[in-house]
Amino acid sequence: QSVLTQPPSASGTPGQRVTISCSGSSSNIGSNYVYWYQQVPGTAPKLLICRNNQRPSGVPDRFSGSKSGTSASLAISGLRSEDEADYYCAVWDDSLSAHVVFGGGTKLTVL
Amino acid sequence: QVQLVESGGGEVQPGGSLRLSCAASGFTFSAFGMHWVRQAPRKGLEWVAFIRFDGSTEYYADSVKGRFTISRDNSKNTVSLQMNSLRAEDTALYHCAKDFIQWRDYGLVGTWGQGTLVTVSS
Numbered sequence: 001q002s003v004l005t006q007p008p009s010a011s012g013t014p015g016q017r018v019t020i021s022c023s024g025s026s027s028n029i030g031s032n033y034v035y036w037y038q039q040v041p042g043t044a045p046k047l048l049i050c051r052n053n054q055r056p057s058g059v060p061d062r063f064s065g066s067k068s069g070t071s072a073s074l075a076i077s078g079l080r081s082e083d084e085a086d087y088y089c090a091v092w093d094d095s096l097s098a099h100v101v102f103g104g105g106t107k108l109t110v111l
Numbered sequence: 112q113v114q115l116v117e118s119g120g121g122e123v124q125p126g127g128s129l130r131l132s133c134a135a136s137g138f139t140f141s142a143f144g145m146h147w148v149r150q151a152p153r154k155g156l157e158w159v160a161f162i163r164f165d166g167s168t169e170y171y172a173d174s175v176k177g178r179f180t181i182s183r184d185n186s187k188n189t190v191s192l193q194m195n196s197l198r199a200e201d202t203a204l205y206h207c208a209k210d211f212i213q214w215r216d217y218g219l220v221g222t223w224g225q226g227t228l229v230t231v232s233s
Contacts, residue, residue, distance in 0.1 A: 100158035
């Protein structure tokens with residue numbers, strides 16, 4: 001069971017906007033930056049969003065991130081078939097054993 | 112461009128040891144913390160360990176603490192993961208990864224390597 005809670009699946013049709021949530025606690029999302037990663041099956045993960053809402057160079061502006069309190073969200077607008085992938089949130093956790101925590105991942109299906 | 116190439120994976124019996132290595136290039140290695148992250152077959156990502164850019168601090172997941180040791184050699188641009196007392200549940204693809212921001216005491220993953228497969232089985 002992951003420290004960060006994500007829905008196991010999400011779906012949308014091409015052109016739609018979908019959001020993926022990530023719920024944590026005061027020791028992780030509540031006090032640190034949230035990162036999001038995209039993993040296309042069979043490939044290594046790729047950084048999509050850093051520091052809650054910033055896009056690294058090369059990431060399309062269709063992808064956006066937000067954070068409020070102990071929850072965060074990834075939004076994908078203008079959904080495309082190539083967006084079909086697994087998405088993970090991650091954050092540093094300041095609890096007794098300081099470490100990085102990942103969400104369980106959300107499998108996005110483009111219908 | 113940033114390149115992270117892992118090696119050292121393979122099959123080992125429970126209780127055995129394995130040492131993974133990661134050769135880094137395309138960036139100032141000594142300025143960035145480094146991570147190991149693993150992914151068991153058909154499972155999600157699990158962070159394993161982090162080492163500060165200068166090697167002075169290490170962090171470990173509770174699941175590997177006391178069994179795994181992360182180290183780095185800034186003169187050779189390599190980071191390693193010594194894995195002892197391996198268990199079946201350590202079976203996974205192990206990714207070497209570069210921290211996103213330089214000169215940090217701790218941080219999150221920026222760039223990932225393709226991974227090396229570790230199988231623990233009798």
